[in-house]
Amino acid sequence: MDLVTFGVQLLNAIQYGMVLFLVASGLTLVFGILGVINLAHGAFYMLGAYLAYWIATYTGSFLLAMVLGVAIAFAVGLVLENVFIRRLYGRDHLVQVLLSFGLILVIDEVREILFGKDVHAVAPPAWLSGSIQLTDNLSYPVYRLAICGFCLIVAALIFFVITRTKIGMIVRAGAENREMTRVLGIKFDVVNRYVFAVGIALAALGGIVIAPISTVFPGMGDGMLILSFVVVVLGGIGSVAGAAVGALLIGLTDTFGKVFFPSVSSILIYVLMAAVLLWRPNGILGRREV
Amino acid sequence: MVEAASNVALRATGLHKQFGGLRAVCDVSIDVHVGEIHAVIGPNGAGKSTLINLLSGELIANSGAIAVGAADITRLPPERRARNGLGRAYQKTTIFPKFTVHENVRLAAQARSPSPLRMFGHVRSDAAVHERTVKAIARAGLSSQTMIVADRLSHGEQRQLEIAMVLATDPRIILLDEPLAGMGQAEARGIIDLIASLKVDRAVLLVEHDMDAVFELADRLTVMHDGCVIASGSPQDVRMHPAVRSAYLGDHGDDA
Amino acid sequence: MRGWLIPVVLLAAALALPFVVPTYYVQFASKALIMGMLAMALNLAVGHGGMVSLCHAAFFGLAGYVLALMAPGYDPASLLLTLPAAVLASAAAALVIGALALRTRGVYFIMVTLAFGEMLFFLFHDTGIAGGSDGAYVNAKPEIAIAGHQLLDLASPLAFYFVVLAFVVATVALLTMLVNAPFGHALAAARDNERRARSLGFPIFRVRLIAFVLSGALAGIAGYFAAAQFGFVAPQMLGWHLSATVLVMVLIGGLRSVTGPLIGALVLIVLEEVLKASTDYWKLVEGFIIILIVLALPGGVRQLWPLIVGERSDEAPQSRARSPVAEGRHG
Numbered sequence: 069m070d071l072v073t074f075g076v077q078l079l080n081a082i083q084y085g086m087v088l089f090l091v092a093s094g095l096t097l098v099f100g101i102l103g104v105i106n107l108a109h110g111a112f113y114m115l116g117a118y119l120a121y122w123i124a125t126y127t128g129s130f131l132l133a134m135v136l137g138v139a140i141a142f143a144v145g146l147v148l149e150n151v152f153i154r155r156l157y158g159r160d161h162l163v164q165v166l167l168s169f170g171l172i173l174v175i176d177e178v179r180e181i182l183f184g185k186d187v188h189a190v191a192p193p194a195w196l197s198g199s200i201q202l203t204d205n206l207s208y209p210v211y212r213l214a215i216c217g218f219c220l221i222v223a224a225l226i227f228f229v230i231t232r233t234k235i236g237m238i239v240r241a242g243a244e245n246r247e248m249t250r251v252l253g254i255k256f257d258v259v260n261r262y263v264f265a266v267g268i269a270l271a272a273l274g275g276i277v278i279a280p281i282s283t284v285f286p287g288m289g290d291g292m293l294i295l296s297f298v299v300v301v302l303g304g305i306g307s308v309a310g311a312a313v314g315a316l317l318i319g320l321t322d323t324f325g326k327v328f329f330p331s332v333s334s335i336l337i338y339v340l341m342a343a344v345l346l347w348r349p350n351g352i353l354g355r356r357e358v
Numbered sequence: 359m360v361e362a363a364s365n366v367a368l369r370a371t372g373l374h375k376q377f378g379g380l381r382a383v384c385d386v387s388i389d390v391h392v393g394e395i396h397a398v399i400g401p402n403g404a405g406k407s408t409l410i411n412l413l414s415g416e417l418i419a420n421s422g423a424i425a426v427g428a429a430d431i432t433r434l435p436p437e438r439r440a441r442n443g444l445g446r447a448y449q450k451t452t453i454f455p456k457f458t459v460h461e462n463v464r465l466a467a468q469a470r471s472p473s474p475l476r477m478f479g480h481v482r483s484d485a486a487v488h489e490r491t492v493k494a495i496a497r498a499g500l501s502s503q504t505m506i507v508a509d510r511l512s513h514g515e516q517r518q519l520e521i522a523m524v525l526a527t528d529p530r531i532i533l534l535d536e537p538l539a540g541m542g543q544a545e546a547r548g549i550i551d552l553i554a555s556l557k558v559d560r561a562v563l564l565v566e567h568d569m570d571a572v573f574e575l576a577d578r579l580t581v582m583h584d585g586c587v588i589a590s591g592s593p594q595d596v597r598m599h600p601a602v603r604s605a606y607l608g609d610h611g612d613d614a
Numbered sequence: 615m616r617g618w619l620i621p622v623v624l625l626a627a628a629l630a631l632p633f634v635v636p637t638y639y640v641q642f643a644s645k646a647l648i649m650g651m652l653a654m655a656l657n658l659a660v661g662h663g664g665m666v667s668l669c670h671a672a673f674f675g676l677a678g679y680v681l682a683l684m685a686p687g688y689d690p691a692s693l694l695l696t697l698p699a700a701v702l703a704s705a706a707a708a709l710v711i712g713a714l715a716l717r718t719r720g721v722y723f724i725m726v727t728l729a730f731g732e733m734l735f736f737l738f739h740d741t742g743i744a745g746g747s748d749g750a751y752v753n754a755k756p757e758i759a760i761a762g763h764q765l766l767d768l769a770s771p772l773a774f775y776f777v778v779l780a781f782v783v784a785t786v787a788l789l790t791m792l793v794n795a796p797f798g799h800a801l802a803a804a805r806d807n808e809r810r811a812r813s814l815g816f817p818i819f820r821v822r823l824i825a826f827v828l829s830g831a832l833a834g835i836a837g838y839f840a841a842a843q844f845g846f847v848a849p850q851m852l853g854w855h856l857s858a859t860v861l862v863m864v865l866i867g868g869l870r871s872v873t874g875p876l877i878g879a880l881v882l883i884v885l886e887e888v889l890k891a892s893t894d895y896w897k898l899v900e901g902f903i904i905i906l907i908v909l910a911l912p913g914g915v916r917q918l919w920p921l922i923v924g925e926r927s928d929e930a931p932q933s934r935a936r937s938p939v940a941e942g943r944h945g
Contacts, residue, residue, distance in 0.1 A: 105721045107858075155909055161721055162666050166865060167908045169858040173901030180896065290854075294732050297725035301718070334740050338733035342714055345726065349717035390806070413811065440815030452810040454803060465803050468796050469814040475821060477797045527814055 072205045077323050083212045085319025087274050091292055092299040092311050093223060094270030099300075101239055101263050104156050107168035111175040111294025116141060116275030117284040118179055119177055121188045121242035124279075130193040134276050141272030145265030153264055154257070176286070185286055192280035205302040222273070226266075226309070239263060298341050304351025313352055365392045366427075367561035368413070368444070368542045373422035375408050382408040383419075384585045390531055390561040395553070396574045397564040400582035401605075406565045407449075409582070410535050413563070414446040415439045426531060440469070442602040445529030449536045451516045455509035459500055459519055462508055464491045466526035490526050498522035498552060514545030521552060538568045550575060581605075621786075621873065628779055632772050641843070644775045646880045646907050647782050648839050653863040653875030654785055655832030660861065661869030663825045664805030666724050668857045669711060669731030670833050673704040675851030677834035679738060682750040690757040690767065697756070701834040708830025709733065712823050739849040749848030752841050768842060778839050782876070783848060785832055789872045792828075801825050821881030862904055866911070 095109050116137055123133035152171070156164045191197070192211040199207040230236040238259060274292070282288075299318060303310030321340050323332035344352060368390045375383040385407045390396040398406055411417040413424060415436035424432045424562045432583050436446075454462050464481065467490040468474050481487070490570070495504055498518045503511065508519060515534045517537055524532055537553065538546050550571050556562050557577075566572050580590040589599040596602055624830045632640045652674055677700035684699060686690040715726040737743070744750040755768040758777075768774045792798045803811040806816045812818050841847045848854070859882070867878025885903065889896035 101723065105724065114780055152905065152909075159912075161724060161867065162660065162861065162869075163908055163912060164670070165666060165724060166858070166862055167905055169862075170901045170908065173897045175902065177695035177895050177898035177901065181898075294729055294854075298729050301722055301725050301729070331741060334736040335733050338729055338736075341726070341729055345714045436812045437815050437817055440813055446813050448809075448813075452807060452813075454806045454810065456806060461799075465799060465811075466814050468799065469816050473796070474816060475797045475800055475824070477792055477795050479796075480794045481796055481799050523810075523814065583812070 075202070075206045076208060077150060078320075079208055081214065081323035083216050083319075084323060085316040086216050087278050088292075088295055088299055088318060089312050089315035090219045090222060090277070091271050091274035092296040092315055093226065094267040094274075094301075095296045096300055096308065096311055097226075097270070098267035102153070102157065102260055102267075104153060104264075105161060105164050105168070106153075106267075107165060107293065108171040108175060109168075109271050109296060110140060110218065110289035110291070111172045111179075112145075112271040112289075113174060113275040114286070114289030114294045115274030116287060117190075117279045117282075118183045118188075118275075118281040119272070120276040121190045121284050122183060124190055130191070130280070133190075134273075137276045138269050138273050142265045142269040145268040146261050148268075149261045149264040154260065159261075172289075176289075179286070187286075188284040190279040190284060209281075211280060215281075218277065222270075223312075225273075226270075229332060232251065235259075238252065253340055267333040295337070298337055300351075301346050302341060302351060304348075304353040307351065308355040310351055310353030317352075366390070367392050368424070368563065370413060370424045371422060373409070373412055373424070374420045375405075375417060376420055381585050383412060386422075386582070386585075386587050388563075388580055388590070389589070390563050392559070392561045393532065393557055394577040395557050395562040395564055395575050396567060396578045396580065397576035398580045398582060399566065399572055401570075403584070404582040405585040406582055407535070408532055408585075410446070410563075410565055414444065414533055435596060435610060440527060440529075443530035444533070445524035445527050445530075445531070445539060446533040447517070447520045447524055447535060451513075451520050452506050453520055453523065456507065458505050458507050459495060459511070459522075460491060460504045462519055463494050463522050463526045464488070466523040467491045467494065470527045474478055490528070492555055494522045494526035497555070499548065512545070514541055514548060514601055517541075517545075517549055518552060521549075521556070525556075529560060531563065532556060534562060534564045534566070536566055537564070537567060538571055546571065625783070629895065632775055637771050640771050640775050641849040642883075644771070644778050644839075644843055646883050647775075647778045648836050648843065648885060649780050649860070649863065650876035650879035651785055652833050652836035652840075653780075653788060653860050653867065653879045654782075654872065655829050655836060656860050657864045657867070657869065657872075657875045658789060658792070658832070659826055660864055661871075662798065662805070663801050663803025663822055663829075665716075665822060665826060666727075666861070667767070667826070667829075668724055668728040668854050668861070669717075669734075670830070670860060671854060671856035672711075672731040672734040672852045673830040674832040674837035674840065674856070675738070675847065675853075676707055676734060677701060677704045677837035678752075678847040678851055679744055679750070681756070681838050681841045682744055682752050682847045685752050685754070685756075686751045690754040690769070693756040693758045693768070694760070697835070697838055700838040701831050704837065705827050705831040705931075708827045709823070710835075712826035712830070716819055716822055716826070728854055728857075731852065731857060733882070735849050735852040735854070738852060744847065747849060749846055752847065755842055755845075774839075781835055781839070785835070786873055793872060797821070799938050828890075845917075862907070866907060913933055 079296060091109070091113055095106070097107070098104055098106050118132045119137040120130070122135065123136050124130045127133065135163055148171070152167060156167060196211045196214050198210055200210050200213065201207045230239060271292075275288070295318060299314040301314075302317060303312070303314030317340065318337055321336050323335065325336040360366045366389050368388075370389070371387045373383055373386045375381075386405070386409060388396070388398070388409075398409065400406055406541060408417065412419050413433070415434060415438075422432070426439070426444050431439045431442055431444070434442070454465065457465070459551065464487060467487045468481065468484070470479050470490075471484065471487050492501075495501055498521050500515065500518050500522060503515060508516065521537075534553065537549055542551060546568070548577060553562065553564065554575055564572070564575065576593050578591065579593045579596040579600070581588050581596060583605045588605060589602045591599075628643075631643055652670070654665065656670045657669070659667050680700040680703045681691060681696050684696045711727065715723050715730065718726055739747050755774065757764050757768060758766040766773055766777070768777060795797065800811070800816050802820050803814075803816060804821055808818060837851065840851070863878035863882045864875050866881050867874030867876065886896070886900065889899050893899065928932045
């Protein structure tokens with residue numbers, strides 16, 4: 069493999085990892101702060117992609133598709149939290165798994181009713197299409213670079229909000245001691261609603277962002293769901309930096325795996341996870357002792 | 359107090375435990391003999407909880423050694439330490455809430471039976487396990503509540519249950535982690551008498567804040583402060599120890 | 615002593631069934647029994663062991679694939695040879711996956727089982743093993759034969775039904791024995807208070823792994839017969855959507871009982887048949903029903919019992935709070 073190809077694949081791996089990280093952060097946000105495992109997370113990724121396709125096709129603007137798509141996902145998240153998700157707080161995992169599974173069935177069917185079973189392609193915005201010359205021999209699609217930058221910005225934004233702002237402090241406090249914050253008069257129900265909405269909006273954003281470079285198809289949600297889980301398990305219990313590491317590792321494994329071992333590339337990720345579980349059951353950056 | 363060397367049920371030497379930059383336990387050595395109650399006291403943050411977790415296996419020491427009888431248990435997980443003769447009661451009563459008193463203690467007795475994971479035969483059919491169960495329940499004073507579901511017991515009764523469970527595993531050394539926490543006077547009396555009765559045929563290490571109970575029960579006393587042992591010996595000697603007086607008992611006129 | 619009355623009545627009904635209903639219903643009953651067995655297998659891990667697994671379909675499908683791979687062209691495969699092989703494969707997979715997954719706890723365990731289940735799915739989907747995404751056929755039903763003499767040909771729906779029923783009864787007996795034995799109690803202890811179970815001296819990892827492997831093996835038996843009945847195996851048999859569906863069956867039937875999952879399986883299968891016949895958007899309705907069941911009946915269908923048959927006066931609340939493990943048999 070020559071240096072140029074290697075460079076391209078490396079950039080692909082990073083870009084893929086960035087989107088994974090974006091989606092996985094939404095998952096860890098919901099799980100870490102609300103204590104809810106949401107299997108339907110992948111379904112929102114898929115919904116985001118389908119929404120992007122539909123809105124972009126009807127309005128001709130990818131940017132509008134992104135803004136509207138996120139807004140719709142956020143709104144749906146608010147409603148879902150109010151109706152279903154808040155009944156899952158503090159309940160055992162089996163209940164959470166099954167309720168979110170029921171949601172997947174519903175969302176899948178809604179998608180089929182609205183958009184059908186077809187596979188679609190979405191064009192990237194004109195100002196981001198085309199390639200940029202990185203070195204003498206290496207040119208890379210602008211859009212993919214834009215994704216990397218965009219995901220980094222979003223991740224940094226979330227990190228900033230959670231760790232440096234008052235609302236972020238409330239969110240973190242609630243995750244640690246719900247009773248206390250309620251006594252202090254903070255309207256926790258509202259905060260939880262927003263946290264959940266942000267979580268799945270992130271998933272939808274991932275789907276929107278990836279639509280122009282990947283096909284939009286019905287099964288894409290499942291795949292992303294499981295990858296997000298593997299990112300969280302790999303990266304470590306309770307570690308956002310770990311999720312970034314995990315996402316990057318998966319990006320690298322998957323991208324280079326497809327190049328070198330195409331027939332078994334899809335199971336390489338799980339082999340990686342098995343190896344990490346043997347060596348560090350709490351994840352690469354997870355706490356050593358629980 | 360006769361202290362025969364062969365009667366040492368638990369011996370810990372030079373235990374160190376660090377959490378990042380925080381030194382929770384530093385160079386702590388302690389031993390407990392069969393037939394005695396050895397109490398560990400100290401202000402909050404002294405390292406008592408860490409010590410008891412190191413002894414029971416919930417935490418692994420950075421350095422040092424722990425032995426139960428002749429067996430080195432320093433690196434063993436909690437379940438292996440239990441099978442080597444160590445029993446522990448927790449500060450927050452840790453029992454099986456949905457099982458009856460009898461079922462709770464029977465589980466403990468089963469854990470020490472020759473085949474604890476036998477796949478055939480009803481649990482009820484094991485006579486040896488049944489006998490150990492009934493004896494332990496009687497010793498803890500819960501015979502009349504044997505069919506009651508555990509989460510319906512009073513706070514004090516649940517503590518008695520936990521001690522019964524520990525007894526049913528027939529341990530050489532029992533670690534008691536603040537057994538009197540949250541107890542009213544009457545309930546505490548019952549527990550104190552129960553604890554006193556335990557030392558007859560085994561060793562007891564007691565971590566406790568209730569000073570009256572400590573001085574009533576303890577044959578030996580160890581005082582911890584900031585992770586280190588600052589005094590150890592008979593209760594009378596420890597009471598007079600200058601370092602202890604200044605660090606813990608203070609000069610509030612607590613006369614011996 | 616009425617605890618055994620219901621099971622005996624049900625067993626008698628099951629034995630009589632093929633002689634009173636048309637063949638279609640016998641085949642349907644076989645399918646229900648097979649899924650019921652899968653649900654009972656899963657319940658050993660989930661209900662009795664407290665391990666929520668999302669990969670049991672993989673053990674189910676793997677056994678089916680072993681049959682497909684071992685079946686000799688168009689002749690019937692030997693059950694005495696292929697069934698143990700299939701079960702062994704499932705047990706081996708459960709051993710490896712369990713040993714890795716049990717190094718984690720709580721949600722992470724669920725995620726890891728999901729991931730490994732998918733790994734097995736991709737193994738059969740992406741590689742050329744047994745037809746890849748197209749699947750493979752099991753052309754003839756297996757037969758029970760010794761030294762070339764055929765004792766029982768499972769091609770007959772009646773024979774197939776009774777063989778499956780025999781395995782279901784055996785599974786119920788095995789699980790009941792396990793649950794009442796010291797092993798089952800240790801498993802329940804680990805489920806209800808791991809810290810206490812550990813500090814009493816129970817080897818938690820070993821207990822759980824054994825339960826998980828047994829559970830996988832039993833799922834394999836179900837998968838074998840599913841492949842035999844359907845005559846076809848496809849990667850979807852290993853998919854996690856099936857795993858989740860079986861979890862719903864377990865929830866409906868009640869987590870703490872041994873035979874509850876059989877009822878859960880029957881309810882869900884009948885529900886699916888009715889929905890599929892009623893509307894194109896049956897998945898939507900099923901999704902909502904699942905959500906409703908989860909929210910309204912966390913204790914399973916048995917929560918409805920008192921409403922249907924009326925509160926029994928001789929059953930004091932205390933005895934109902936009794937050890938779920940001591941209850942053991944279906945009550």
